Amino acid sequence: MGQGVSIIVGRNTMTMQFAQARPGLRECPDCGLFQRLPEAPGSAVVRCPRCASVLRHHRTNPEGRALALAVTGLILLVVATQEPFLGLDIAGRDHQTLLFSGPVELRAQGLWELAIVVFATTVVVPLAKLLCLGWVMLGARLPRWQRPRHLRRVFRWVEWMTPWSMVEVFLLGFLVAYTKLTDIATVQVGIAVYALGGLMLVMAAAEAVLDHEAIWQALDRDRIAPAAPATPAHGELIGCDTCRLVCMGLPGEICPRCDSSLRARKPASSQRTWALLFAAALLYIPANVLPVMTVISFGRGAPDTILSGIIKLAAAGMWPLALLVFFASITVPVLKLLSLSGLLLGMRLHSKGRLRERTLLYRIVDAVGRWSMIDVFMVSILTAVVRLGAIASVTPGPGAVAFCSVVILTMLAAGTFDPRLMWDAAGRSTTRIAAR
Ligand SMILES: [Zn+2]
Ligand SMILES: [Zn+2]
Structure with a gap:
């Protein structure tokens, strides 16, 4: 399982299950292809090789x-x-x-x-x-x-x-x-x-x-980088809809x-x-x-x-x-x-x-x-x-x-x-x- 973090809200303790980050990977928001983003210099535009969607504008x-x-x-x-x-x-x-x-x-x-x-x-x-x-x-x-x-x-x-x-x-x-x-x-x-x-x-x-x-x-x-190797992989690769980070986890888990x-x-x-x-x-x-x-x-x-x-x-x-x-x-x-x-x-x-x-x-x-x-x-x-x-x-x-x-x-x-x-x-x- 991913990292669990307990958060105390009022008198209730809520456990948020964080998925494991896979920094460097990116899911194309338009075609769903997972890919490694190259390190691009200056103001380079990185596009998806499959559908040409813009993945990052440096x-x-x-x-x-x-x-x-x-x-x-x-x-x-x-x-x-x-x-x-x-x-x-x-x-x-x-x-x-x-x-x-x-x-x-x-x-x-x-x-x-x-x-x-x-x-x-x-x-x-x-x-x-x-x-x-x-x-x-x-x-x-x-x-x-x-x-x-x-x-x-x-x-x-x-x-x-x-x-x-x-x-x-x-x-x-x-x-x-x-x-x-x-x-x-x-x-x-x-x-x-x-x-x-x-x-x-x-x-x-x-x-x-x-x-x-x-x-x-x-x-x-700091939750992202060091966490991944410590725990065994579970679930599937999922790209976060909001920040685009790719994680290994289950739907419903939280983007770290x-x-x-x-x-x-x-x-x-x-x-x-x-x-x-x-x-x-x-x-x-x-x-x-x-x-x-x-x-x-x-x-x-x-x-x-x-x-x-x-x-x-x-x-x-x-x-x-x-x-x-x-x-x-x-x-x-x-x-x-x-x-x-x-x-x-x-x-x-x-x-x-x-x-x-x-x-x-x-x-x-x-x-x-x-x-x-x-x-x-x-x-x-x-x-x-x-x-x-x-x-x-x-x-x-x-x-x-x-x-x-x-x-x-x-x-x-x-x-x-x-x-x-x-x-x-x-x-x-x-x-x-x-x-x-
Ligand atoms: Zn694409
Ligand atoms: Zn996110």
Whole structure:
């Protein structure tokens, strides 16, 4: 058996069964191949030889750079929330807004679900991610014996929060809203927009300089290396879903590096993915049939669905924007629903063909899903800015809530799908360690 460590919680003693670490080994998160990671110099990218998934991106001094970027990001986020965001001037009347105005107005209009999602993805999650990242980077610079125990848990949160921080998608939503507005009024772009632009670049840079493996190694406990040879091997090779350390142990045992519970594959992956896809497909109907917003300008206007909004953009000659919204709001959700269903069916039929391409398709579906939020952010911005009574007003519609639900459900579906099961179903599952 692995190492048992007794932890006293209140009056109960809980025994955590730690699996044995196999440092130097790595499981590909996309195809499940176990392999030895080569020591690569500089900023080399290490890819899986079977499916070409990126296993590690080596970076020099990731802690120092990520810490500097996290602090810069926090300053920019504070500026973005305090300074004016967008102003509108129609027929001599003007109206100024802050970054918070969108969620506040959505809540006032009764769409509190949308208000929560917009507020969370544009302010709360980026703020929490930057705070946690800065804290971990600061802690990782301390001598090993001074590092607080909770750093690993906090870094785990950073990994989970990443897809839900949507500053860059929000800015694209802003671009669409801005172009629509310049058509009807004089628009004043506030300092907050520039701060958000800076924040987007800083967060992208922080993600790019982060060598996750190096950080996990820095947060490592002494529990890992010396333990392995002392006890006999048991169980099977399992790669940790969170920190990617490979251990010898049984599912349910604890990863000695990040304290996550180990599991060979995501639990009930295909059932959960099917259920989420089914719910998303059902909601896709009201998302496209119900109006997402109603624009009234000088007493004229009508409710717009996603498609009629795109047609209006195209009719006004804004072709690039119309294509962008069409791609993000119509193509991407349909692509996600069809692709994930296709991948699940292929798995069910034990298909052996084009595994590498199917894995790549999954990676694309997983990466592009969040960009569908453009329309939701656009509705939030327009609702907040265009509040000039009879002269011009924008009211959000129930279609926006349904559409936002579709985006979130398909993102969750991509998260519960386990691409390694496609390789298992094709008889390519292996605990063989690939020679490099
Ligand atoms: Zn692979
Ligand atoms: Zn782990």
